[in-house]
Amino acid sequence: MKININNYEEWMIDYIEGNLSDAQVKEMQEFLTFHPELKAELDLFxxxxxxxxxxxxxxxxxxxxxAVGGRVVTMYSWVKYAASVAAVVMVFAGVRWFNSNNTTEDNVAIKQYQYQQTDNNFAFDRTTDSIEQLPVDNTTPKEEKNYFADNKKKNVIEAIPQEEIKEKIKRELNPIQSIDFAKANKIKTENKIEINSNPIELLEENTFANNTIATPKTTNSQLTNISLNDNKNVIDWWQDAVAIGGEVGEVIEGVKDYDLNPIEPFLKHDDTQNDVVKTKNINILGFNYYSRKK
Amino acid sequence: MTPKEYNETVDAWADGVYRFIRKSLKSDDDARDIVQNAFEILWKNHENVQFDKAKSYLFSTAYHNMIDHIRKHKRMDYVEEIDEAAKGGTAEVQVDVKEAIEKALQKLPDVQKNCVLLRDYEGYSYEEIGEMLHLSESQVKVYIFRARQSLKEYLISIHHLI
Structure with a gap:
């Protein structure tokens, strides 16, 4: 649009703003030659x-x-580095903890089995305690089950000389004996053991048939009312922590609880322990641990 | 932007941004606080701000700090009609044109004043001013046009009084 008497202010502002082309500047100057009274207004602009x-x-x-010079490390950088390290540590620890501990709902305990043979019998020893020192489940008094109610089975047990049992144990088991997956699987597959919750039947059919089944039955009085599952104590948690550094083996399914737990025959069973358990082998510094969940 | 470049920015633009802010605030101390705060923000982000963008970043930060400050202290003072204000309050004659312009400038709406200050003091383009003040380029042009019209009218009124 050409400059005229109605829009000259806009042209003048564009002029002082430097928005006009050379041709437009020339056009405005020509316009002012015809309107000299407006030059004062341009001066005001x-x-x-x-x-x-x-x-x-x-x-x-x-x-x-x-300050200039040296390496400027901002707080943001520190936070970033610290967060990265913390994240890696937490993820690593979390994964290992999960693998070794699973969940409380699964009632998983990592237990170290150390069996020491004493003069009279096997004593369960996770630290230095004897079996008598292990915590006893008194919270729910249970009626002691008589595994020797069946006279026939009782007779079979009695038919095995006590001295023979001891010799067998001495020969087959080391002072510290561990149970691992391979041996347990061998029990299950090669010998085709019909897993039964009754340790007496197991004893009757397979007593000492395999060196990993340590079922040295003695007398009824040695059936101690102990439940490892129900007594997860400080030692268990300590062992859980140790086990974080171990190697986690594969999961076995369909193995009975006491399959991998030679101390089981010493324990009082109830029907709920017929449940199939899943087991993980963990080897730490030569010791075997297993975690299990029902 | 390196720390060295940041310090160069201080040398190059601290005065300019201070003048710009000082035009809108009555208190020297308030203006200094806002400029200091703007430089602190620039320093905090200096690794992410390119050196050639430091000036506009600084002015924009200072401007928005100032707006917050004005709102906080309720000093928003929009005067739409400069000529009316001039007619009502011209007991003393403004002989010095420069002083007259300064007085007229204070009576402009803040947005017009800031646009024309950034344009004249710092030579920013309409586009750059728009980015800093969060306005469109055409809005900036209109505000500057209105500001110059108002300033010119004020000067005419002064000349008439003389």
């Missing part, structure tokens, strides 16, 4: 161009400056 007051300064600029 020129005066609206603000000039900074250079006497106004920010005093003590040095206070705004930062």
């Amino acid at each position: 020129n005066e609206t161009k603000l000039q900074p007051d250079t006497t106004v300064v920010f005093e003590n600029k040095e206070s705004l400056k930062k």
Whole structure:
């Protein structure tokens, strides 16, 4: 649009703003030759161009400056590095904990089996305690089950000389004997053991047939009312922590609880222990652990 | 932007941003606080701000800090009609044109004043001003146009009084 008497202000502002082309500047100058009374107005527009007051300064600029030289490590970087390290550690620990501990719902306990043969019988020893020192489940008094109610089975047991049992145990078991997956699987597959919750029947058919089934039955009085599953104590948690560093083996399914637990025959069973358990073998520094969940 | 470049930014633009802020605030101390705060924000983000963008980042940060400050202290002072204000309060004659312009500038709406200050003091383009003040380019042009019209009208009124 050409400059005219109605839009000349816009042209003048564009002129002082520097928005006009050379041709437009020439056009405006020609327009002013025809309207000299408007030149004073152009001068006023020129005066609206603000000039900074250079006497106004920010005093003590040095206070705004930062140290130069050396490596500047911001707090953000530290936080970033720390967060990265923490995340890696937490993920690693979490995975290992999960693998070794599973969940409380699964009632998994990692237990170390150390069997020491004493003069009279096997004593379960996870630290240095004898079996008598292990915690006893008194919370729910149970009626002691008489495994020798069946006279026939009782007779079979009695038919095995006590001295023979001891010799067998001495020969087959080391002072510290561990049970692992391979041996347990061997029990199950090669010998085709019909897993039964009754340790007496197991004893009757397979007593000492395999060296991993340590079922040295003695007398009825040695059936101690102990449940390992129900008594997860400080030692268990300590062993859980140790086991974090171990190697986790594969999961066995369909193995009875006491299949891998030679101490089981010493324990009082109830029907709920017929449940199939899943077992993981964990070997730490030569010791075998297993975790299990029903 | 390196720490060295940050310090160069201090040398180059601390005065300019201070003048810009000082035009809208009555208190020297308030203006200093806002400038210091803007530089602190620039330093905090200096690794993410390119050196050639430091100036506009600084002015924009200071401007928005100032707006927050004004809102906080309820000093928003929009004067739409400068000529009316001039007619009502011209007991003393403004002979010095520069002083007259300064006075007229304070009576402009803040958005017009800031647009024309950034344009004249720092030579920013309409686009750059729009980015800093969160306005469109055409809005900036309109505000500057209105500001110059108002300033010119104020000067005419002064000349008439003389």
